[in-house]
Amino acid sequence: MASSAEQDLPTRSKEEGGESGAPSKNALKKAQKEKEKAEKAAKRQEQERQQKEQAEANDTSKHLYGPLPLPSESPTKQQFSELAELYDAKEDQEVTVDARIHNARVQSAKLAFLVLREEAHTIQAVIAEGGTNKISRQMVKWCGGINSESIVRATGLVKQPKEPVTSTSISNFELHVEKLYMISEAAQMLPVQVKDCMRAPPMSDEAKDEPETDSQGLPVVSLNARLNNRVLDGRTAANQAIFQLQSGISNLFMEFMNQHRFTWINSSRLAGAATEGGAGVFEIKYFDTKAYLTQSPQFFKQMAIAMDMKRVCEIGPVFRAENSNTHRHLTEFTGLDFEMVIKNDYHEVLAFGEKLMLYIIRNLQQRAEFQRLTKVVDGVFPGAGDFQIPSGDEALRLKFAEAIKLLNENGIEAGEYDDLSTAQEKALGRVIREKYQTDFYTIDKFPSAVRPFYTMPDASNPKLSNSYDFFMRGQEIMSGAQRIHDYNQLCERMRKNDPPLDPLSEGFRHYTDAFKYGCAPHGGGGLGLNRILQFYLGLPDIRFATLFPRDPGRLAP
16 A cells, blocks of 8 residues: 555656656657648648649639729720610620629539629629630639629620520520629628518518518518618619609609799708797707708798799708608608799699699609609509509699598598598598599698698688698698788788797798798799609608608618
8 A cells, every 4th residue: 555655746647758758659649640630731731722723724714704903094995884775785795784793603513693783674694614715614613602792894795595584674685704803792691682672571560570481481671671771672673763763753843843944942951940830840059059950941932932033943851850650751851842923823833733743743654764663663562553643634623622521421520621630631542543533633722720820811711721732642742832922911820820920030030021021922832752752653651762761760871
């Protein structure tokens, strides 16, 4: 039995050396194995390097793909085509396009397919080994592995496929790639996939009720997720079409105004006082004082008329600090505003506004490009192309009392001098569509009690006013009226307002002074661009018709 002193002595493992410090046999064997393993790994890496170098040396098309070469000055500039031009291309036409990779897949070592996308247009691209340029398998593999949403520059020949390509918008041609260079590589992992955003979103208002997949098991992207990733969502064909149509509406508005010799103005969006009564106004810090974002350019338009600008118009942002979380309300939207001098009576202005809207809607329906865009939207939002208007030159116009009568006759209770609720407006829209086959109409002679203080009362019935609203699919898109142009009448109306307003206060003085100096009779209105687009296309939410929407719960992106 060992003594206690011997038990306290340190022990030496078998792998450690003996008293001389030499390694044991086990340690030597382990070291030899590690050495052999490292040598094999190094040899394998060297072989892979040599194979890669050999492959690169044998790559007959390495100059035809990869990162885009740096630009250099050249006496001849390269010519580029857009995918939109390839619908009418010619067989064997050589083109160069800059486009996104919508989809990429390797069919085999010798063949890869891409779908190139530019705005709402897509075309299939084919990369095949061999050919005139002696495309290599390395190029085929590289092209088929490009991340979706990357931007590339592709040069190739336009060819007619054996059968139409049904998965792309350009179905009668495909592009046989000869060169392909990377302009900007997208990340491999994206927060949402553009192809998933191309399907119709869920219509539920509650995010918690939205399924993660649709009936076919495909991912569903909610409206909130789309708006949080607007840059990706905005790349879909439907969104490209929606905002091109929005641009078209603005251009049509400008066309009509220019045809009628309106003067374009750019009024301020800042005011020193909450000039339209104080409700629904955003207050901001303005150096050492307060300022407010304007609810509309209304006062500025009227002051421009007082400057002897007989007809004025503008397009610009409108701000409303209203905590309304509905499908048709925003805290910031784009207004299409106009104001004009009246010669005989205010129906001149009303008729002008009606003709303006018929001009916009008819051109949206009749111009080939707008028809094509509407058809794209209809593929995601069915019914986008079914908006109805009268066949003649006149819009349907009802007096407020006639609209109330229509509602009551159809079992919908409405008061003679009460403003219309949203539910009543929608119901009226359904009744009018069924009875008159139109989705656009106007209502004239609203009760004075539901209109702003600057609205001209009806001379024959002070309970009514010379005011009107425009509607699309039963929902308001414009409010307008003849304005009070007499200084004393305006001041009296302001003092009788609820709550009373002081026409001599700092917030109103410059506005009321314009009428003290003399002003012609005038009227106008303010159209909501976002609502026109929403209701023309029948979109379920105004946020679909707004590039970067702002509502009570959203300030980004």
